[in-house]
Amino acid sequence: MKPFYIDYPQEKIEEHQHAYRCAHCKIPTTIIFGLLENHAEDCAYRTQQSKWTQLAAKLKPHKEHFDEPHADEVD
Numbered sequence: 001m002k003p004f005y006i007d008y009p010q011e012k013i014e015e016h017q018h019a020y021r022c023a024h025c026k027i028p029t030t031i032i033f034g035l036l037e038n039h040a041e042d043c044a045y046r047t048q049q050s051k052w053t054q055l056a057a058k059l060k061p062h063k064e065h066f067d068e069p070h071a072d073e074v075d
């Protein structure tokens with residue numbers, strides 16, 4: 001899991017200079033602060049990232065040791 005989510009699409013906030021917000025949920029970057037849960041719950045970026053996180057968790061291989069240890073065939 002990524003510690004910070006900063007790769008979401010951003011757009012400039014017209015009323016403010018040097019201020020940006022998430023292009024999807026329109027929440028300012030200063031409030032989001034790199035945290036996924038600070039996006040709106042229905043934010044497309046948040047939804048997508050959550051999906052990826054869940055998918056990654058699913059894809060994570062269960063630690064089943066199929067790799068057999070080299071049989072020490074000692075005579």
Ligand SMILES: [Zn+2]
Nearest residue numbers: 022025039043
């Ligand atoms: Zn967002």
